[in-house]
Amino acid sequence: MNRGGLVLLLGIAVGVATHLVYFRVHEPADTDSIDAQLAWMRGELQLSDAQFARIRELHEASNPRLRALAAQVARMEAEFAAFENTRRTTDRVDFIEFARFVETRRAISQQCLDSTRQLVRAAASEMTPSQRARYLGIVALNTQPTGPLTN
Amino acid sequence: MTTPPDPLDPLLDRWTESTESAPDLAPEVWRRIALAEGASRQTGGFWGELDAWLSRPPFAALFVTCCALLGLFLAEVRVNRMQREHSAEIARSYLLLIDPLLKAGPDARLP
Numbered sequence: 001m002n003r004g005g006l007v008l009l010l011g012i013a014v015g016v017a018t019h020l021v022y023f024r025v026h027e028p029a030d031t032d033s034i035d036a037q038l039a040w041m042r043g044e045l046q047l048s049d050a051q052f053a054r055i056r057e058l059h060e061a062s063n064p065r066l067r068a069l070a071a072q073v074a075r076m077e078a079e080f081a082a083f084e085n086t087r088r089t090t091d092r093v094d095f096i097e098f099a100r101f102v103e104t105r106r107a108i109s110q111q112c113l114d115s116t117r118q119l120v121r122a123a124a125s126e127m128t129p130s131q132r133a134r135y136l137g138i139v140a141l142n143t144q145p146t147g148p149l150t151n
Numbered sequence: 152m153t154t155p156p157d158p159l160d161p162l163l164d165r166w167t168e169s170t171e172s173a174p175d176l177a178p179e180v181w182r183r184i185a186l187a188e189g190a191s192r193q194t195g196g197f198w199g200e201l202d203a204w205l206s207r208p209p210f211a212a213l214f215v216t217c218c219a220l221l222g223l224f225l226a227e228v229r230v231n232r233m234q235r236e237h238s239a240e241i242a243r244s245y246l247l248l249i250d251p252l253l254k255a256g257p258d259a260r261l262p
Contacts, residue, residue, distance in 0.1 A: 002202055002206075003202070003205070003206045004201060004202030004203070004204070004205035004206050005202065005205075007205040007206070007211040007214060007215070008201070008205060008214075010215055011214045011215045011217070011218035012218060014215050014218050014219045014222070015218035015219055015221050015222035016222060017222070018219045018222035018223050018226070019222035019223070019225055019226040020226075022222070022223055022226035022227070022230070023226045023229060023230060026226075026230045027230070027233070028233055028234055028237035032244060034248065036241060036244075037241055037244055037245040037248060040238065040241040040242070040245070041245065044238070044242075059248075059249075062249075063248070066248065066249060066251055067251075069251040070251035070254055072251075073251050073252060073254065074254070109252060112250070112251045112252045113252070115251075116249050116250045116251075116252075119249055120249065138242055139246065139249075
């Protein structure tokens with residue numbers, strides 16, 4: 001191969017290598033862990049170290065309860081699907097049992113809303129007014145179709 | 152005693168007869184050089200030109216540097232776009248973390 005061709009290949013190889021290295025170094029982290037989410041919140045709201053520590057503490061404290069509620073909500077969803085299945089196949093509904101189910105689901109939903117609002121209020125109380133406005137904007141914007149968490 | 156005839160003798164005899172060069176020799180030589188260069192340029196085309204440029208060390212260095220910068224620029228564009236998507240995704244994950252009803256869908260909030 002002639003010299004020009006070698007230089008051409010070398011240039012392409014260098015370009016691809018720099019692209020891959022830079023991209024790998026600046027690649028965003030995962031989104032599922034609470035650490036990644038809190039780190040995102042810290043950057044997004046420009047929280048100080050003290051604010052971040054307090055908000056992290058609040059989230060870690062409420063996390064087990066929220067997870068337990070999420071498990072209960074999932075169980076209620078499964079029960080509702082079973083009710084629907086029974087109604088479709090047998091065309092019969094146990095109204096007393098269904099009324100109990102609705103009551104339980106309402107109570108769990110209320111607990112979920114209360115827990116979430118409590119966490120949002122507690123976290124917002126650690127923020128400056130501008131941070132709070134931004135935070136409540138994020139929370140309210142993403143939950144608007146089913147009702148704001150900030151009431 | 153006679154010496155044997157040297158085969159170079161007739162050639163040397165002819166060399167002494169100097170001939171005048173044609174008056175249009177120099178222009179003809181330059182014309183042929185120009186024709187040969189033009190022919191080689193035409194047979195190489197674009198790749199020949201590129202090869203000629205890249206064979207020069209300053210242009211080769213410039214080309215490799217430009218490739219590296221282009222790679223960095225495209226990586227930066229890609230990282231920016233991914234970070235925007237990542238930000239929206241992590242906001243959604245955070246809301247799923249703090250609001251268990253979001254996972255269940257809108258029916259779960261109904262009374």
